[in-house]
Amino acid sequence: MARIVMKFGGTSMAGIERIRIVAARLKREWEAGNEVAVVVSAMAGETDRLVNFCREASALYDRAEYDVVVASGEQVTSGLLAIALQAIGVPARSWLGWQLPVRTDDAHASARIGGIDTDALNASLAAGNVAVIPGFQGMTDAGRVTTLGRGGSDTSAVAVAAAMKADRCDIYTDVDGVYTTDPRIVPRARKLRRVTYEEMLELASVGAKVLQTRSVGLAMKENVRVQVLSSFVDATDDPEPGTLIVGEEEIDDVERQLITGIAHDKNEAKVTLTAVPDRPGAVGSIFDPLAEANINVDMIVQNIAHEAGSTDVTFTVPNAELARALDVLEKGKERIGYGALRHDTRVAKVTIVGVGMRSHAGVAATMFKTLGERGINIQAITTSEIKVSVLIEEDYTELAVRVLHTAYGLDAPEAITA
Numbered sequence: 004m005a006r007i008v009m010k011f012g013g014t015s016m017a018g019i020e021r022i023r024i025v026a027a028r029l030k031r032e033w034e035a036g037n038e039v040a041v042v043v044s045a046m047a048g049e050t051d052r053l054v055n056f057c058r059e060a061s062a063l064y065d066r067a068e069y070d071v072v073v074a075s076g077e078q079v080t081s082g083l084l085a086i087a088l089q090a091i092g093v094p095a096r097s098w099l100g101w102q103l104p105v106r107t108d109d110a111h112a113s114a115r116i117g118g119i120d121t122d123a124l125n126a127s128l129a130a131g132n133v134a135v136i137p138g139f140q141g142m143t144d145a146g147r148v149t150t151l152g153r154g155g156s157d158t159s160a161v162a163v164a165a166a167m168k169a170d171r172c173d174i175y176t177d178v179d180g181v182y183t184t185d186p187r188i189v190p191r192a193r194k195l196r197r198v199t200y201e202e203m204l205e206l207a208s209v210g211a212k213v214l215q216t217r218s219v220g221l222a223m224k225e226n227v228r229v230q231v232l233s234s235f236v237d238a239t240d241d242p243e244p245g246t247l248i249v250g251e252e253e254i255d256d257v258e259r260q261l262i263t264g265i266a267h268d269k270n271e272a273k274v275t276l277t278a279v280p281d282r283p284g285a286v287g288s289i290f291d292p293l294a295e296a297n298i299n300v301d302m303i304v305q306n307i308a309h310e311a312g313s314t315d316v317t318f319t320v321p322n323a324e325l326a327r328a329l330d331v332l333e334k335g336k337e338r339i340g341y342g343a344l345r346h347d348t349r350v351a352k353v354t355i356v357g358v359g360m361r362s363h364a365g366v367a368a369t370m371f372k373t374l375g376e377r378g379i380n381i382q383a384i385t386t387s388e389i390k391v392s393v394l395i396e397e398d399y400t401e402l403a404v405r406v407l408h409t410a411y412g413l414d415a416p417e418a419i420t421a
Contacts, residue, residue: 010160045076077137107141114149157218179233180246278342
């Protein structure tokens, strides 16, 4: 008998027929004698609909009330799934975020989970019930409903799995695993059987849409084994379906594969401040107010100082945060002392990821050479121990992904090896 958390996304819950299919899949696990908790998202498109209602009501909506509205989507699907399970003979009950409760901080619309009480949940599972839990939602110490940010149901599922000490957390989505890159761009992209937490964290943070970044970070911290599966494919005959996300110790010869995957993200905006005073504290005066406004800054480039004692600073922010970032910087112009503020949304970030990079030289050089041979100019670069990201003109995104996929041997039958 295993203890399993199963999470189903919006496309898996898109209507009663899809919900019945999910219920049948859950019934198989329950009949096998497993203890099953399921975390569900709202129906596909429902959260967008609710968000738009909030925006129509007021452009400057109260985030606490926004959470009350958008959390209702998951409440509906959790109740419907419990009803569908009961209809096929499976004892089930729904547990809303405040009923467990899922305790969070009070950062409405982007709350972080502090802990989950599982006593009542464990008792219900031990009695043979399937627990249906709405993802994305929690509760503050003051009793207010919170939401975890878009894609937060993945984080809910991993947090529930960690709190329950589950054997694994199965994330069901509309893809059948993690691929070396987006198969829509590179048809010869290969599904990866196993990926390390670190690799998946990097891939998720730089544009791979399979899992929310926070969910991967939490899985790595709590050592939760996560399996990505498709709810549209019956893989019962496959001994190793989907993609398993685990620690390096569970993957043989992690150094043998040089690059694991390539991700891209077009939701980037480049911001440049010219003639910033070249003195201690000047850069801090740029990024401190951005941090206070909860604006995430990614790639940062400080150019060589000009003779006049100034320098240019370039960085990227999410497209959705550009307007707020420009507003913060314009209000702080006198304090920062920059000359001009420029921005460009016609950029994209392309990233190569692989734990094998730790022990191989020349990985970045191959990337730069490959892009240069195709006339693709690099505007900014950032690196970590297992990734290299470049900022390029948006129009070259698909070409860059394809040529890099080939350069690192990822579209061959086997990935390039040492």
